[in-house]
Amino acid sequence: MSERIAIPSKKDEVSAEEWQLRVDLAAAYRLIALYGWDDLIFTHISARIPGDEHHFLINPYGMMFEEITASSLVRIDQEGNKINPEDFDINPAGFTIHSAIHAVREDAACVMHTHTTAGVAVSAQKDGLLPLSQQSLFPLSNLAYHDYEGVALREDEKARLQNDLGSNNFMILRNHGLLTTGGSIADAFLGMYILQRACEVQIQALSGNRETTPIPGGIVDTIRQQAEQVTRGMGGKLAWPGLLRKLDRVDPGFRD
DSSP: OOOOOOOOOOOTTTTTHHHHHHHHHHHHHHHHHHHTBBBBBBEEEEOOSSTOOOOOEEEEEOOOOGGGGGTTTTETTTTTTTTSTTTTOOHHHHHHHHHHHHHOOOSEEEEEOOOOOHHHHHSSEEETTTOOSHHHHHHTTTTEOOOOOOOSTTTTTHHHHHHTTTOOOOEEETTTTTEEEEHHHHHHOOOHHHHHHHHHHHHHEEEESSSSOOOOOHHHHHHHHHHHHTTTGGGGGGHHHHHHHHHHHHHHGGGG
């Protein structure tokens, strides 16, 4: 029987602000696993730590998402160096994608990337995300695409990734998966939830062997304002407390 990985608590070693960020980020990893969007030890969620250093937190390479705790997250700088040498190593591909976005997007406090079946399937379809559901309209109003260049290890891909994303908060990485950014972990998670659901609906709709009914283009133009009304201007913060309560009931270890 495998033993649980022992990670010493960092709660008394970091600021209260960083600790809260760690708790929320660990919760996001556990939620990704809970909803079945993880890919073993691969893919990543990162969160920038406020301050001039531009450090960010990312998952330790080798731990399942359902194992991630606040203390196990790795703090790294913009060159991918671990601030604490005793921490686990990180996945270099994760560093390339996430550091590229954090470097140029001050508003992107969190970057979330997945390899779900539905997400990769839509990323492989020539027309990408289609306006087939209400869920699809939110990402379509703020969506970018990035062509596949192989495993994201090359430094020169960063500039193309940055240019393709621009100021958008949703991105489909062709033949690869989904990516969302947000001003908070809660916003990035809600964005991923909506984008993932839109992809699931699209795959189901196109598999029905029936003609589909696209939503008229003019409706897409009004969806951002409607989104503000639906979330009362709170964005992901409206759902986040409920998601944390859900985790506390079924999987509370993320707070360690």
